[in-house]
Amino acid sequence: MASVAHIPVPRSNTTIPVPTGLFINNQFVPSLDALEPIKVYNPATEEVLCEVTSAGEKDVNRAVAAARTAFKTTWGKNVTGFERSRLLNKLADLMERDQQSLAELECLNNGKPVKVARDFDIGDSVACLRYYAGWADKILGQTIEVDRKTKVAITHPEPIGVCGQIIPWNYPIQMWAWKVAPALAVGCTIVMKPSEITPLTALKLSELVVEAGFPPGVVNTIPSLGSVGGAAISSHPDIDKVAFTGSTITGRRIMEAAAKSNLKKVSLELGGKSPHIVFESADLEQAANWAALGILYNTGQDCTAGSRLYVQDTIYEKFLSLLAVKAKELVIGDGFDEQTGGGPVVSKGQYDRVWGYIESGKKEGARLLIGGEKRSTPGFYVDATIFADVRPDMKIVKEEIFGPVLSVGKFSTEEEVIALANDTTYGLAAGLHSNDAGQCMRVSQALDAGTIWVNQYNMLNNNVPFGGKKQSGIGRELGSQALDEYISTKAVHWNYGEKLEWPL
C-alpha cells in the first residue's frame, strides 16, 4: 500500500490527503523501478509540499498492460455508450462535489488562485465531462450505399485502444478533463502522465475515478519525469495513440518517438505567440479589458496568451495608458484570498525563464511601460509587465514567454497588421477588436490561426473545437472533433447478392 501525504490548507486547521503512489488498476501502488521520488513545490512559498512516486519504464509497462487488459475485457467494445455516459456523469458529479478542496490543492501546487481554479478550471472541467458524457451514446457509424442491389458498406467507429496522455502544468485539472473525457466517451483506456511539476490533482482525481465506478485499468495515473515516463509512453509499442499538450520542442520529440516505434496516432496541442489587434473603431475600454485578460489570465501561462498586441497608430498612446491602468488593477498575490486574480508562475524554472525574457526586452531597447521589477518577498511572483514600441525582430516578440509579459507594437493599415500578425511559426490563436463588421470578417479570415476571437479574448467552449495550425499543433480538442482523435473507423463491406464470376 503506497502512502498518503497530508497537505495543510492555509487559513484553516484542515489538511488534504493526497495519495502519493502510482495509480494502476484502481490501486495506488509503489514503483517497480525505485526511482528518486518527485519533490512537489508550492510556488507561492517555494516550499516542498510533499514527494510523490516517480514512474519508470517498468511502471509504464505495468500501466499499459493494465490499460490493455481493461480495453479487452471490461471497457473498449465491451461496455455500452449508456454505461460510459453514466460513469462520466458520475465522475462530473464527484468533481463538482469536491470542487473546493480540488481548487485548494490546485492553488497549492500550481499557484493559481482558489477562486480561479474553482470557478473557471474546475467549473469548465465538470462541464467538459458532462459534455462528453452526452456524446458517449451518440457515437454513430454510417450505412453507405454501394450499388443499391447487392452490396452495402457499414462503418463502425471503434475506440482506438490504449491512449497515452501527457499533460502540462498550466491547467492540471482542465487538461486532465480535456484529455480523459473524450477518450472515455468513445471507449478508450488511458495511461495518464501528469506534469512532474503538478501531479497532485491528477492523483486526487484518480480516487474519484474509483469512486465513480470505473473498472480497474480504465484510467491509470503515473507521475514521472518527461524524459522517463513521457518518453516511454511516446515510444511504447502497445500504446495506440498519444495525446499531448505542452511545448513545441517536446511535441516534436513525441512525434519522432511515435514514428520510430509503432506509428501510434499523435495529437499535439503546442505553443503559441498569439497576436491581438486593436483597430481604431473598437470600444477601447472593452478592448483594454480583453487585452489585459489575454496576457494576464493564468499569469500568462497560457498557450493562447495574447502576447503580441498590435494597436492602430491613431489610438496608440491613448490605448497604452488605458491598458496600463487595467493591467495594474489585477491583484496578483495570495491565492487563498477570494479577491486575488493571479498567482505566481509555477516553478523556479519558469520564473527564471520569464525574467530572462524581461531582461532581454530591456536590453533590446523596448520601452518598459509597467512592471519589470522583481519582488523581494518569497514566491515565484512576476507582476504584469508591458513593453511598448517593440520591433518584429526582438526575442520577446518572436518567442513564447509563458508569463505576464506583453509586447505592444503600432500599425497603420489593415494589410500591415495582418502581415505582422501572421509573421510567426505558431498558429494557435489570434484576436481582434473593431466596430466594423466587414473588417472583423476580413481580418478573421486572413489570420492564420486555429482560433480567432472577435471583440473578446481567451474564451473557449467545450462544444467548440480548439487546436493549432503551423507549429502550434496537430488535431483538435473539444467539440465533436475531439472524439475523432480517439476513434478508428472500421468499414465493413457487405455482399448480399453479387455472385463472383471466376476466373476474372
Ligand SMILES: NC(=O)C1=CN([C@@H]2O[C@H](COP(=O)(O)OP(=O)(O)OC[C@H]3O[C@@H](n4cnc5c(N)ncnc54)[C@H](O)[C@@H]3O)[C@@H](O)[C@H]2O)C=CC1
Ligand atoms: N502549450 C501549452 O499549454 C504549454 C506550453 N509550454 C511551453 O513550454 C515551455 C517549457 O515548459 P516545460 O514544462 O518544459 O514543457 P514540456 O513540454 O517539456 O512539458 C509538458 C509535459 O511534457 C512532458 N515531457 C517533457 N519531456 C518529454 C519527452 N521527452 N517525452 C514525452 N513527454 C515529455 C512533461 O513531463 C510534461 O508532462 C513553457 O515555458 C511554455 O513556453 C509548457 C506547458 C504547457
Ligand code: BAL
Ligand atoms: N488555454 C488553453 C489551454 C492551454 O493553455 O493549454
